Amino acid sequence: MPHPVQPLTIDSLIGDWLDHPAGHTVMIDLLARRSPDARALYAVRKLPLSSLVTLSNGVVTTDYLDLMVEAANRLMDESVQPATAHLFPSAPPPAPNDWVEPLVEGRFDGKTVVVSGAASGIGRATALRVAREGGHVIAVDLSTLRMEALLETDTDLDISGVVADISNQSDVNKIAVMAQGRVDGLAVVAGIADNMVALHEVEDELWESVFRINVDGPFRLSRALIPLMLSRGTGSIVNVSSQAGLRGSIAGAAYTASKHAVIGLTRSAAFIYSPRGIRVNAVIPRPTRSALESNYGSLGGAGPLPSPTLTSPEIESAQIASPMAYLLSDDAANVTGAIMPADEGWGVA
Structure with a gap:
């Protein structure tokens, strides 16, 4: 009983x-x-x-x-x-780590995709996702140790690593040479935070370093690789912005301004290159534990924060890599100029 x-x-x-x-x-x-x-x-x-x-x-x-x-x-x-039983109809949500990455076998067969910030967090998850779906990945990162760890993750994957600074033109030229004349996709993930510093407290060095990585980097890397896409009449660029690119209450002045700039760069490029076969979109992730480090407790950071999550850092990043991979792939053939949230609804709160 x-x-x-x-x-x-x-x-x-x-x-x-x-x-x-x-x-x-x-x-x-x-x-x-x-x-x-x-x-x-x-x-x-x-x-x-x-x-x-x-x-x-x-x-x-x-x-x-x-x-x-x-x-x-x-x-x-x-x-x-x-008649009252419908008032509370929801089943419990799945446990945070129950999510399984839904790989699409062969989706990137024959394609070359460049991923910056590829040795950690969202960039690493994106590089691995594309490679597991058959693509050749040119992984770019500043860290030699993290790059070595990425390349050792699965030696059967087609990943080439290059240690480079995407804000440095000579390094960007080296990346373009590695592409050997063909780039089908570009995921620009590399970025730095600003410790939530208010406008009147921002020093020149902080402002310049944030813009150098978050804006100059995507600009220089895209500028170098777009001609390779134009030569074939096809390509996809996916930038990573932030909720700070949509509103002013998430980060400090430098980071907020830089991520607004990334969205502007995305929309401008989408308008200009869409008729020539190149799609340009941006993903808006929620903050992840494996993403940028920032001092959210500083006086400048008084804005709303996401609720805590139990999801492992690897799954958090892989869940954001999913829309990244979608936008990079031919599945998104008619999607350009999109600013796609991947934030579990945090942005609508």
């Missing part, structure tokens, strides 16, 4: 709520209205529901939790009419 389902309270463990036949639907539906990343609940399975008041800094109140308790236990009451 099955054990009866125990009623839920605000002192019940969050794990018990997630495993409860009615509790999980109430928790996901109601808390999704208070946080864009309900998956973070998996991190606190062993804490009582009441702990959400403290963890949310008061966004979730005790009164709100009382409503959840009432709703969950009401749904378990056999006297509840079927």
Whole structure:
């Protein structure tokens, strides 16, 4: 005989709520209205529901939790009419690390794709994704050690590595020579952050270094490789911008201005080169633990931040590499000038 389902309270463990036949639907539906990343609940399975008041800094109140308790236990009451059963219809979301990268075999067969910032984070995930789908990748990064680690990841993959600074013209020329006259895709991922420094505190050295990598780099690398695409009448460029390229509350002055510039560069190039067969798009990722390091606790960084995630850094980056690979591939043959969010809805909060 099955054990009866125990009623839920605000002192019940969050794990018990997630495993409860009615509790999980109430928790996901109601808390999704208070946080864009309900998956973070998996991190606190062993804490009582009441702990959400403290963890949310008061966004979730005790009164709100009382409503959840009432709703969950009401749904378990056999006297509840079927007409009300639709009020909490959601199933729990998958656990953060359940995602499996959906490789498209042969999608990049015969294609050469240049990836900057390729030895870590989103760049590394993009390089590996393209190579696993059959492409030849020219991986570019400043770090010799990280590059060596990338090349040793899977020696069966067709990845050529070059240690180079994309803001340095002689290094960019070296990358163009390595392409041997053919580039089908370019993913410009390399970038640096600015520690959330406010405009009046920005020193010349910080401003110049952020623009040198985040703007001059994409400009120089694209300028060098676009002629190779024009010679064949086809190609795809994918830049990585940021929520800081869309609004002013995410980063410091230098980084925000630089990422706005990347979007402007993307749209201008899309307009000019689309009639000549070259697509140019940008991806807007959410901050990942394997992405840029930045001091989000500084006085300049008072803007909203994404909720914490349990997803491993590798999966976080691979999930952003998916739209990168899509835009690089012929699957996106009619997509150009797009500024594509890959941020789990953070940008709409």
